[in-house]
Amino acid sequence: MRRRNQPPPSPLPQRDGVDAVRVRLPFEGAWTTVREYLVERLSGAGPGVVAGMFDTGQVVGADGEAVTADAAYVPGMFVWFHRELPAEVRVPFAVDVVYRDDHIVVADKPHFLATTPRGGHVTETALARLRRELGLPALGAAHRLDRLTAGLLLFTVRPEERGAYQTLFSDKRVHKEYEAVAPYDPGLALPRTVRSRILKERGVLAAREVDGEPNAVTHVEVVEQRDGLARYRLTPTTGQTHQLRVHMNALGIPLLGDPLYPEVTAPTPADDFRRPLQLLARALEFTDPVTGAAHRFRSTRTLEAWASYAGWAGR
Secondary structure: OOOOOOOOOOOOOOEOOEOOEEEEOOOOOOOOEHHHHHHHHOHHHOOOHHHHHHHOOOOEOOOOOEOOOOOEOOOOOEEEEOOOOOOOOOOOOOOEEEEEOOOEEEEEEOOOOEOOOEOOEOOOEHHHHHHHHHOOOOOEEOOOOOOOOEEEEEEEOOHHHHHHHHHHHHOOOOEEEEEEEEEOOOOOOOOEEEEEEEEOOOOOOOOEEEOOOOOEEEEEEEEEEEOOEEEEEEEEOOOOOOHHHHHHHHOOOOOOOOOOOOOOOOOOOOOOOOOOOOEEEEEEEEEOOOOOOEEEEEOOOOOHHHHOHHHHHOO
């Protein structure tokens, strides 16, 4: 039985591991038809696109039947449709499955692959790939990594359990360790814990530190150093956008391969995978909220700049 206020299940199957878009019509507004509202809501789709979706029966209701162009606007009504998928450059690296049971999938994501569909990255995401490759259409992400960051991601198999795993992250009950390669500064006293307030504004690529109560905390330590570089262990206890990148930059040791810090550089072509951001989500540790099992997972990936700096830096 569906819980009160829970949306009905999608009447449309996934396409390439991507869910249909679900829209709930607002309870307040002056629209007279569903089409009128969607034309306004999806104004960025281009002239005639939404009208064409109605003409070809691509917009459906909860019963799976096509919503006609003259269908009356009903506040609170749900409709579904598939967006036109953008052409995407394939990220030529595999998503490795580290662990799988009836409740979770832990994957080791490569650099350049987004976690979940967003913007111009839809089918070329870890979530869409794993849904297709594992045959798990209900798979969901419990948290996210930046597209440029590699490493461990936790996915949930059963939608009804997703909230329990997401709460692990929001309640800071997951121990996370990252590995990074950046310049070595012998005058910088490490280890240390960096605390600051980070602001990430919508539409602005880079986050920044501002005055105020700290909302971002990262422990930084050197694992080893050579040839003017160091391999760092970064242990965050918060999860602000770009937190590790901002904190390392603030220390004067920005991560190698970072296109945003210390300054935003020209966009890299979508098919250029030569200089990945040298940041890796190395370890995840938590107690499973469903089974009670104690989990500790480690990525087997290697940061290229540390493994072969001479060859990597020259690219």
